[in-house]
Amino acid sequence: MNTKPSVAAIAAAVDRLQPEFAAMSNAIWDYAELSFAEHQSVKTQISMLEKYGFGIQRNIADIETAFIGEAGSGKPVIAFLGEFDALAGLSQRAGIAREEPVTPGATGHGCGHNLLGTGSMLAAVALAGHLKANNLPGTVRYYGCPGEEGGSGKTFMTRAGAFNDVDAALTWHPAPFNGVRSTNNLAVLEIYYRFKGIAAHASNGAHLGRSALDALELMNVGVNFLREHMPQDCRVHYAITDAGGKAANVVQSRTEALYLVRAPEMPTALELASRVDRIAKGAAMMTDTEVEIVFDRAATNLLPNIALESAIHANMVQLGPVPFDEADIAFAKQIQDTLTQEAIKSSVKLYQIKSDVFLNSKVDGSTPLHLGLRDFEGESHFRAGSTDVGDVSWVTPTAQCWAPAWAIGTAPHTWQVVAQGKSPAAHKAFAHAAKSLATTGLGLILNPDLLASAKAEWLEKTEGRPYQCPIPAHVGPKL
Structure with missing residues (x-):
């Protein structure tokens, strides 16, 4: 099946919508709300979804800042997972390459969730628009997932059955690299x-x-x-x-x-x-x-899905590199100058940016932004971190990609992440992630064999075991 015209149409839709969504991302960066207190961020996101015809379900799992936006109808049901919570003590001015809090001790988006939620929502809106314009079946959902930082929002949503009828879930995360890296989280x-x-x-x-x-x-x-x-x-x-x-x-x-x-x-x-x-x-x-x-x-530990991850990688190859310009590279170099050589080399090693699909060369951190696409090995890597995406992955096939919103060497939960959170390069990264996810979602709708492969792999890895929520029924989110 030739999907290139569809990929091009979705990419064009994302490009048209990007400025509006960049403004939303910047607003959420400004709010910098902590886990389960993301009221302004949620209000802003819901308004955007309603503008593009999504119906809204609020108070998922009895959490005020958990919601679902839905458009389209019928099967399959494709979910896009978004986050929008910030971190305590990481206040930082945007667009400068020195540590300078806006308000000392205040909050800041030190993990890029203002970008994460925006990119996932942009993917949902672009895909829903494409389905409607082409009279295609399928339900598109955006899941507003609060409290990833220390709150396990998705775990509570999964416990409440919010993902039970989802056929596949897709998400992404800001990073110093571009591509798919399959991980076994703890x-x-x-x-x-x-x-x-x-x-x-x-x-x-x-x-x-x-x-x-x-x-x-x-x-x-x-x-x-x-x-x-x-x-x-x-x-x-x-x-x-x-x-x-x-x-x-x-x-x-x-x-x-x-x-x-x-x-x-x-x-x-x-x-x-x-x-x-x-x-x-x-x-x-x-x-x-x-x-x-x-x-x-x-x-719960994450179950990677190689079938879905391979599909995302194939779409990222079609899309080409993130269109960074000289100004993006110059600012990333300023950020990189605040990092040690050990941090830069560690970043390349940690994310295993071994070689580059587009540049066809080794990536050693000499370029401050990842200008290409890492190879996808088709196998999973051990990662000592944890994520509540894992709980979703035990209910439905789940996959994610990464996009280079940060200079190579940037570590999560640092002032450098916050400083880059409003940059034009970060906006280009979330748009690139949106294109990658939306085209993968479309592939799941147009190609039943892909969805069948993802489900078969998921069934093999779960071994038929039902999801067991690790949080006791009497324990609720710490609001």
């Missing part, structure tokens, strides 16, 4: 351990006290010993969120730590977390204190 559990003891004067009444701080420290020591005896591809890390106070002459009566437990598959993560639980209980017994174990959130 399952993650986030758990609070809260110790309660008895306060006392630390000098003349210490025997009357029961130290919650001692308990917390013993737990941390115990988990450090656990690390030697757990699988090497697992991770356990923590933050002390309440040390009990600043007074050294007090036996601390309350302390708290947040633990993250990660493993390649959720059953392993749950087993490992139960071992951490026992260490916490042992620490409480040793100190004659009490411990409360509070489950916070979780995300």
